[in-house]
Amino acid sequence: MNSSRQSNRHHSEDHLGEAREYWWNDDYLALIAQRLDTKSYQNIADIGCGYGSMTFRLAPYFADSAHLIGIDFEEAYIKKARQKAKRAQKSLNTHFTFQVGSADKIPLEDGQMDLTFCQTLLIHVPQPTEVIKEMKRVTRSNGWVVAFEPNNLVSSLMFDSYANTKYNVSDTLEMIEVRLRVEQGKRELGEGFNSLGGAVPDLFRQTGLTDIQVWMSDKTLPLIPPYNSREQRVRAAQLVDWLENEEGGLGYQETFHYFRAGGGKKHVFERYWQRVLAYKTKLLAQLKSQTYFSSGGQLMYIVAGRV
Numbered sequence: 568m569n570s571s572r573q574s575n576r577h578h579s580e581d582h583l584g585e586a587r588e589y590w591w592n593d594d595y596l597a598l599i600a601q602r603l604d605t606k607s608y609q610n611i612a613d614i615g616c617g618y619g620s621m622t623f624r625l626a627p628y629f630a631d632s633a634h635l636i637g638i639d640f641e642e643a644y645i646k647k648a649r650q651k652a653k654r655a656q657k658s659l660n661t662h663f664t665f666q667v668g669s670a671d672k673i674p675l676e677d678g679q680m681d682l683t684f685c686q687t688l689l690i691h692v693p694q695p696t697e698v699i700k701e702m703k704r705v706t707r708s709n710g711w712v713v714a715f716e717p718n719n720l721v722s723s724l725m726f727d728s729y730a731n732t733k734y735n736v737s738d739t740l741e742m743i744e745v746r747l748r749v750e751q752g753k754r755e756l757g758e759g760f761n762s763l764g765g766a767v768p769d770l771f772r773q774t775g776l777t778d779i780q781v782w783m784s785d786k787t788l789p790l791i792p793p794y795n796s797r798e799q800r801v802r803a804a805q806l807v808d809w810l811e812n813e814e815g816g817l818g819y820q821e822t823f824h825y826f827r828a829g830g831g832k833k834h835v836f837e838r839y840w841q842r843v844l845a846y847k848t849k850l851l852a853q854l855k856s857q858t859y860f861s862s863g864g865q866l867m868y869i870v871a872g873r874v
């Protein structure tokens with residue numbers, strides 16, 4: 568169980584806000600749909616669907632009267648997704664069903680789906696292979712299993728403003744040590760591996776999926792002053808909210824908890840945290856004065872395999 572669930576928050580709650588609606592370029596999703604030839608697919612499942620962000624986003628790329636089923640173990644998310652479905656069904660001919668269920672034991676029959684997908688689910692589960700096997704089981708022969716999963720560690724070495732290119736080597740190495748240990752700690756605690764994206768093709772192969780395709784999203788998440796699109800304003804506001812409220816995985820307790828589980832030493836963390844605090848203060852001021860600049864690169868893999 569992760570710390571957000573321990574503190575009575577739902578799984579990944581800080582990350583499911585409006586900013587998520589801007590994760591993909593529509594023309595790129597259309598290209599992926601074309602490559603997977605999805606237009607005639609009738610039965611589609613989104614595993615670990617959350618509020619259904621990706622369920623609704625992908626719906627227009629399937630058959631006109633397609634049936635999309637979203638499954639998540641958080642009842643509160645399923646309730647919210649059902650409300651969103653009522654609105655979405657007014658403009659789409661698609662039929663949406665959302666139901667509570669576990670990715671380890673998907674409540675669907677064998678071979679029921681033409682395509683089964685997940686977005687940022689496999690990075691959170693202790694045994695991703697078991698989940699992929701389940702996704703494969705519920706998909707028909709020759710249908711697709713598709714995973715949209717990131718590598719979140721890579722951002723540690725992204726120099727997204729010119730000022731960042733003048734880095735201090737030992738501070739940077741220590742920051743990377745902390746991030747590596749935090750990832751390792753999460754994994755030790757059975758909460759998955761946040762940078763699994765690039766390893767998903769290997770897991771697909773291990774589960775016997777074939778014709779494996781690997782692509783990367785062309786979307787970046789820039790913040791370019793004066794943030795004059797809704798997308799950028801939403802993203803900046805989310806960051807301010809996280810910084811002010813120690814959310815989005817940016818808090819001391821949560822970070823230290825994972826770091827220690829990953830074998831980290833307290834004095835290393837304290838030194839690192841002092842730098843983080845100084846950085847956060849500066850970042851918050853820059854965001855509020857609309858002077859913070861970021862290219863916002865991210866590494867999001869799209870992996871598809873046939874049953």
Ligand SMILES: C[S@@+](CC[C@H](N)C(=O)[O-])C[C@H]1O[C@@H](n2cnc3c(N)ncnc32)[C@H](O)[C@@H]1O
Pocket residue numbers: 578579582583587614615616617618619620621638639640641644668669670671685686687688691692
């Ligand atoms: C980061 S969120 C992604 C939600 C959604 N796919 C999206 O992209 O907006 C991960 C989701 O997986 C769900 N989840 C995690 N482990 C699960 C499991 N074993 N069974 C079902 N749902 C799970 C969480 O409740 C959460 O909604």
